[in-house]
Amino acid sequence: MLLLAVRETTTLDRLKHVVNSLCAPEYFVSLTVVLFAVALLWYRRWTKPAIAGTILLLFSIAYFGSAADPNFVKIITKPDNVPITMMIFLVGFFTWLALRLGAVNDERREKGEPLLEAGSDDKVLVWPDLVYTELICLVLCTVVLVVWAIVLKAPLEPRANPSAIPNPSKAPWYFLGLQELLVYFDPWIAGVLLPGLIIFGLMALPYIDKNPRGNGYYTFKERPFVITVYLFGFLIMWCVLIVVGTFLRGPNWNFFGPFEYWDPHRPVALLNINVSDVFWITLPSRYPKLCPWSPGLPTQAALGGIVPAYIVREAPGIALIGAYFLALPVLLAKTAFQKLYAQMGLARYVVFWLLLSWMFLVPIKMVLRWLFNLKYFLAITEWFFNI
Amino acid sequence: MSVISRVGDYFRNSQVWGSIFRHGIPRDRRTRAMAVLSNVFLHLHPVAVRKSGIRLSFTWCMGGLTFFLFLAETVTGVLLMFYYRPTVEYAYVDIQGLRAHVTLGLLREIHRWGAHAMVISIWLHMLRVFLTGSYKPPREFNWGIGVILLVLTLLLSFTGYLLPWDQLAIWAITVGSNMARATPFLGHEGPGAALLTIGDVALVHAGSDARFGLLAGTYVGPNALLRFYVLHCVFIPVVVSVLIAVHFWRIRKDGGISGPL
Known part of the structure; x- marks a missing residue:
């Protein structure tokens, strides 16, 4: 009996260990991206109520079952983390609902049947039909809010003390995706440029998306590209990173698995390198025949002092970034985005590429960090200008 | 006629009630439209909406x-x-x-x-x-x-x-x-x-x-x-x-x- 109990805990511990390692940002984000791709590719299959219900049930068992672990329960019961549990389930539910309705509509279209939203001529009076729905929503919402307020006290920590810096210091939960990006980007990108581009990009969206279909009804098939990009941004780059930032980042912003103790003294080796280091040092020392320059960062200005040393040093990074932002869109406009370019025209395409390129620079850099410890493509620290 | 409905009628026929609500009880199309049109908060809505549009x-x-x-x-x-x-x-x-x-x-x-x-x-x-x-x-x-x-x-x-x-x-x-x-x-x-x-x-x-x-x-x-x-x-x-x-x-x-x- 005792033996059995011991063996059981070890299996559970092993399982927890596996989950902990899978939750490391490189695996966690990659796995959610794979899940995301699968979910969109097979959106008609898994959204069937029976399958989706089973997924919800299994996920809930795993999520709330994990609350038996003291470390996990400590994370999810922090009062300001409760909304994140809410966010996970609500976002999951409504993503399912939208894809389900889209799947039903797409099937109806294929069979030549009317859409779920068809019959736009049938009008009903606002009083009572709409007012009554609104009243029910209002009452339900009030009840939920009051019960929530009774059950859970709003957090109040010790009085503000400018000399006691908590470790980790975290922004409010809805900004934690952006704070997580600080691991990969400098504050001027993660905290200013990217939020600015998100706002600008959302506002520009209706003027860039020239696809006239899918206006006023759920569908996936009629606008797969734009829905994929939007959901990738919202689900992965926003919600998943919030979960990583809140649940998986502990003292010193180090990674901790969901079942791990937040040890503030855990040492983490950080040896990140820049593109310029790779080009000027690693390549010539490893492949002296292919790269015949002597290893070492350039410190001399070139062309008689016109080109400063830091530009010479960062030339490989400038070339890379330049190619990504300027050459790649031209190439894509001639190949994969040919139809899109014809539909959009030059001005829209330029704005579209500005937004899309920055959005995808984020996962690109994350992957390069995980694989090669890349710090900066372009590091002009002299101007605080690092990408 | 019961007492309650008589009291109700009394109030609904009073000058105060009539000055607040410019229409009768919203029971037919006309008064229901009036209910929305004559209320500053409700008139954020149109009078009639698409049936499929308001489905939850x-x-x-x-x-x-x-x-x-x-x-x-x-x-x-x-x-x-x-x-x-x-x-x-x-x-x-x-x-x-x-x-x-x-x-x-x-x-x-x-x-x-x-x-x-x-x-x-x-x-x-x-x-x-x-x-x-x-x-x-x-x-x-x-x-x-x-x-x-x-x-x-x-x-x-x-x-x-x-x-x-x-x-x-x-x-x-x-x-x-x-x-x-x-x-x-x-x-x-x-x-x-x-x-x-x-x-x-x-x-x-x-x-x-x-x-x-x-x-x-x-x-x-x-x-x-x-x-x-x-x-x-x-x-x-x-x-x-x-x-x-x-x-x-x-x-x-x-x-x-x-x-x-």
């Missing part, structure tokens, strides 16, 4: 819930202002007092959880509007107003986060506002700021940059608390109210709740 599975009621939460935040927020003084001496003590002594001390809980719920509900509203393609013509402009409202909702929540003046508050705001230091050209640690000089005098430094403007200081202190309080209780709510009016108005003007063309 279509709208999720998320926009309406966000608006309701905004109202709930306004009501509880005004009540909270009776008990709260935005100074370093009193802010924390007032919150403690609110917790310990005020009857029905749920105010702060409702306010805080409502704020979190509002952040989530506005994201879901945007998700719904996006996935039904409702930002497409003729609703492009209203989508833009909606994006601004979403940003303002986050800013409302962010400015409110500081007010309890506890450890959670100041460090979250410190982390958040530190970003402003790195604003290109406008933050003293941002790219390009070093270029803005007159002779040897730097124009952008820790005492003049974007973060300083946000906090009214170089750290989260008394000035920041007052500034966030005013932004949270007056400035942003007023802007939000105006934009909500525009948002609702434009829903009607742009063809009502979206549906297949």
